[in-house]
Amino acid sequence: MDVRVTNVRKEFDRFPALHDVSLDIHSGELIALLGPSGSGKTTLLRLIAGLEMPTTGRIYFGDTDASEWTVQQRNIGFVFQHYALFRHMTILENVSFGLKVRPRSTRPPANEIRRRAMELLDLVQLSGLEKRYPNQLSGGQRQRVALARALAIEPAVLLLDEPFGALDAQVRRELRKWLREIHDRTGHTTVFVTHDQEEALELSDRLCVMSQGKVEQVGTPDTIYDQPSSPFVFGFIGESSHLPVNLNDGDIRFGSLSLGQAAGPLSAGPARLFFRPHDVDLVDPGTGLNGAIVASRRVGGTRRVELDLGVGQLVEIDVPFDQPFNQSGAISFRPRRWQLFPAAERGI
């Protein structure tokens, strides 16, 4: 099921949580809504679910305008951060709930409901626990029950709100892989909200990066990481450093040093150059950006050093951990890949 969000605005007590948001979700894809807290990602998810109604704008399920549908009519599967399981019901009763509350005309017979619930428990690898109560399960198990419960109603769209947010790192990584497998097997259109970029990059087909109630960029993990469309996205996804530069006839200059040729629409004048700490080449002293080492720490297989380029301009770059430093404690480097943004633009 395709879902289209068009020009949606949402206000809470006159305070806008979403400004004019549009997003096309393709049938069968796994898409992540990624952003810092307060970016509006959960609000967008709840609007798709029908748990909130947009102030203006429309939401389409397929070709049908679903904006006025109640949450019950939308037939979505929703998984909450804190599971929201029914504590007085067994695991089996939790999973069967959505089928049992259907009106008599569309409700499957009792044995069919049971069969389907057991099948789903098998899918989420919880066979044998159907008689337990939620209280008797671990956090990871509870979240798998919540997913089975959401899948039981054969939802048009599966929506997950920070599904792994309450779990510890180890369980979170396992469930992440497992969610991808379930998605590949069942093929549900899936939207999940996260503030964890690693999770979003690893798990999703596409990402929708949000900030301050707006969509910053939508794209595949590669696009988002390699071609961030705004300083915010560049800063939010992955590591980044930036420099104030001047454009002069397509020449990018930091002080008197030329860093390369600018391609693109930016006109002459001040701009900002963003690069990743690992996208740099170390060069002979005097042929690149010279910086005094302010701090250095070991990050995995490399060493991250903080350099002072003079006039208080600090950047971070990665160097091989066995890189010998010269006596002066200075390093020369040139960014290998970069992105230019206008100087005035909002961002980090």
Place this chain on the structure above:
Amino acid sequence: MGFTLTYFSLIILVPLLALAFRSAGLGPASFWIAASDARVLGALRVSFVTALIAAAVNVVFGTLIAWVLVRYRFPGRRIFDAVIDLPFALPTAVAGIALTAIYAPNGTIGALFAPLGWRIAYTPAGIVIAMIFIGLPFVVRTIQPILEEVSHEVEEASATLGATRFQTITRVLLPSLTPAILTGFALAFARGVGEYGSIIFIAGNIPFVSEIAPLLIYIRLQEFNYVGATVIATVMLLISFALLFAINLIQAWSRRRYGYGN
């Protein structure tokens, strides 16, 4: 520590032990004779039946009131929330004469029913009214904190699964409140059975019809029939303890199974 236990023993334990000894001193035969006296059985029946009805009414309205106070915002909500405690604060004798004035055939509400030939004061119905008055806060105050704890997410989850609002309330919310409702019921019931001050004015106190067990204890004492009084008191205490025990079981069970309770 020493002071605590001494004071506690003097005030609570010694008197209760005195009751137990007196009662045990009777021997089973004479205890049974005194306990199976027709008027005693009648009074116990009146007390327990009316308390049962009142507690049932209080469960329905107490749950509704707790719901309204927790979930809805309306002008005066805090004042009504405070008013719930009135029966805790208003002395029972005051409540008793006030209720009698209202429900007597010439009272504000009594006059509404008098033309229909229905009498409330001086009948078991009056006893039920008084027990509703004193029992209501027990139900409301037991359910309120549990209802406040129920997360909105659970209701949203139910709605996303297709449940109507009515199904969410009856299948998700009320079952999760069941332990609290049962506890509130037991507390209101226990209080109703033991209540004296607010009932004796409105009850009419006709033996076998509207004479409650605590009043019969009082009458026996006035007659210096200490044996009779002790026996009724012992029977009532045993039933109250059984109730308290039941409350503890409900709470232990709900804690074990659902991980919550109060």
Place this chain on the structure above:
Amino acid sequence: MATKLTARRSRKTSPTSETPLVQGLLIALSLLFMGVILLLPLYAVFHEALIKGPGAYFAALLEPDAQSAIRLTLLVAAIAVPLNLVFGVAASWAIAKFEFKGKAFLITLIDLPFSVSPVISGLVYVLLFGAGSVLGPVLKSYGIEVLFALPGIVLATIFVTFPFVARELIPLMQDQGTGDEEAALSLGANGWQTFFLVTLPNIKWGLLYGVLLCNARAMGEFGAVAVVSGKIRGQTTTIPLQVEMLYNEYNATAAFALASLLALLALVTLVLKSALEWRFSAEIAAGNH
């Protein structure tokens, strides 16, 4: 997949709430029930008390037996409340800060007076000090009357008001743990200094709250006191007993006039209690009775 476009819910109603109409009906039903069951009796007290005008009202209050009942009630509360205050603090201190055998049992027993009929609470003292008892005649030979006298009334009042302070403080002190006290002791404070400078300020609002409830009950207790007082007019009748006697003598206006004093006390108690709850809710354990 639902294909109907009919939105039965308005856009304003969230899926976890009821329609405004249903809300309105439920609120109206609740308020009606509370109005009839709780507020009407309160109104009736003042209405009946003033039915013959303020002159009769004040005459009833100034009548010598009424005056003596008021004095006795104040005296009983003045003895019972401080005793239960001291005990309540001591008991909750012991329960919250120390581990000992039978602690859970003690907590259960503290609540006992709540679940015992007030008439039975009075009865146990009659059995203990009455004519057929061991203690009664012994004390009588020393000239000490317990039953049908002030000591009996005070004892019965203490019994029924016993749990109020303790059960307000126990959860509060358990929550606060022993960290503050240990810090004070490690800084060189002695036991009493620790109690007055550290423990007491932490519990003062909860304590006030418990005392308030304890006092309201002490002044208004009827069943237990009725059994032990003997109802000697002008001597052993507290306000509630005097109300009963006047009422049974068909002097309803005077009965309601005295009752209105207790109703006022109840109102003041409720107002103070609510004010405390709103301002210091964090420092007062959830008020469950």
